[in-house]
Amino acid sequence: MESYRGARTALIVGAGIGGLTAATALARRGWQVEIAEIGAAGTTAGWGLCLTGPSLRALDELGLADACLAAGYGMSVITQVDVDGGLADEVRLPRLIGAERPAMVGMARPALYRTLRAQADRCGIVVRHGLTVAAVDQKEEREGERAGEQVRVRMSDGTLRRVALLVGADGIRSSVRGLLGLETPVEYHGQMVWRALVPRPPWATGIHQFAGKVNTAGLVPISDSQAYVFLTENGVARSVLRDVELVPRLRQLLEVIPGRVAEIRSLVAGAESVVRRPVLTAYLDGAWNRGNGVVIGDAAHAPAPQMASGAALAIEDGAVLAQELDCHTSIGAGLAAFVSRRAQRCRTLVETSVAIAGLEQARRHDEAYLLVDACHRQMAEPV
Numbered sequence: 001m002e003s004y005r006g007a008r009t010a011l012i013v014g015a016g017i018g019g020l021t022a023a024t025a026l027a028r029r030g031w032q033v034e035i036a037e038i039g040a041a042g043t044t045a046g047w048g049l050c051l052t053g054p055s056l057r058a059l060d061e062l063g064l065a066d067a068c069l070a071a072g073y074g075m076s077v078i079t080q081v082d083v084d085g086g087l088a089d090e091v092r093l094p095r096l097i098g099a100e101r102p103a104m105v106g107m108a109r110p111a112l113y114r115t116l117r118a119q120a121d122r123c124g125i126v127v128r129h130g131l132t133v134a135a136v137d138q139k140e141e142r143e144g145e146r147a148g149e150q151v152r153v154r155m156s157d158g159t160l161r162r163v164a165l166l167v168g169a170d171g172i173r174s175s176v177r178g179l180l181g182l183e184t185p186v187e188y189h190g191q192m193v194w195r196a197l198v199p200r201p202p203w204a205t206g207i208h209q210f211a212g213k214v215n216t217a218g219l220v221p222i223s224d225s226q227a228y229v230f231l232t233e234n235g236v237a238r239s240v241l242r243d244v245e246l247v248p249r250l251r252q253l254l255e256v257i258p259g260r261v262a263e264i265r266s267l268v269a270g271a272e273s274v275v276r277r278p279v280l281t282a283y284l285d286g287a288w289n290r291g292n293g294v295v296i297g298d299a300a301h302a303p304a305p306q307m308a309s310g311a312a313l314a315i316e317d318g319a320v321l322a323q324e325l326d327c328h329t330s331i332g333a334g335l336a337a338f339v340s341r342r343a344q345r346c347r348t349l350v351e352t353s354v355a356i357a358g359l360e361q362a363r364r365h366d367e368a369y370l371l372v373d374a375c376h377r378q379m380a381e382p383v
Helices: 017-027 053-061 065-071 109-122 175-179 243-255 261-268 310-326 331-361 365-379
Strands: 009-013 032-037 048-051 073-075 077-081 087-092 104-108 126-129 133-143 146-155 160-163 165-168 187-199 207-211 216-221 226-234 274-283 293-295
Touching: 009 017, 009 160, 017 032, 017 109, 017 165, 017 310, 048 053, 048 109, 048 226, 048 310, 053 065, 053 104, 053 310, 053 365, 065 104, 065 109, 077 365, 087 365, 104 109, 104 226, 133 175, 146 165, 165 175, 175 293, 187 243, 187 261, 187 331, 207 365, 216 261, 226 243, 226 261, 226 331, 243 261, 243 274, 274 331, 293 331, 310 331, 331 365
Parallel strands: 009 032, 009 165, 032 126, 077 207, 165 293
Antiparallel strands: 048 104, 073 104, 077 087, 133 146, 146 160, 187 226, 187 274, 207 216, 216 226
16 A cells, blocks of 8 residues: 655654654654653653553554663563452563563652653654643645645744644643544542652562552662552542651551551652652543544543553554554555454553553452453553
């Protein structure tokens, strides 16, 4: 099939995981890419994350998997512990980028951002900070006998852009989604997720998940020296605590979970900062695009964190978007093919993550563990 032959100019809103990945994937196929990022340069949110096998597979196609493995902590096993502190299961995840490389990698978010940003810089991608999109106007223009759609964009600083492609990679509360006339509810699931950066215990060579009688907790290594603790607080209303309350409250919540969580709890006492966020999900039914504008990542499909796969979906989105645009004669056809290829996979993961959240709150931890394992294996299938 012939590929799109028009002007290959793209504006991406959001310099997060999905935005930077999409920018690099497009630039490698000859697109001229500009990124608008409302945040200041060098700022990233959160402590760490896990890049599962599907995200490493997509990054490997972009030549970035080894850089991420070098900057993080490679793992292949999830150890699941029951409410009595005994071993429930050890899940050995498939190694999607070769038997000699790990199945997944834990990374500090700043380390991942530096890796993706360095590749974007090498590809000549322009990133403008303190800037976002204020208005979008799509208009078809004709030059002689050749027709091509353009997206006219007014930026927050009053400047104008005219590009062939607009990509909203600006998160669960995406402004681009609204500007394109695409709407979806953001849902809260009765859980607050805690995270704290701690020294990595020597025994933590993979992800550990601990089932409590009320809440669940875990530990994810992100380097040889560091890990992050997570705790999912069940059955609570959305609320905000003062910073001085966070460390003592997290330690209190960890106190009732048995086993090695006692050691984790002691590490939290020295944590410089703890974050507490609501578990929110969103899924955009129907088209993710309007004209030559499209949303990707959390702007289109934001799962609960239980599957540790939000980053994987965003990274896959960026890679698949560039692939589909490269093999269709119009941007509209490429975007339609992209959404068709991604929609069911992303819906499955979002819905599974919501089901896991429900099982956790019902204290049906064994069923939740089985669902996590099954979904990881399903996501390991080709994109």
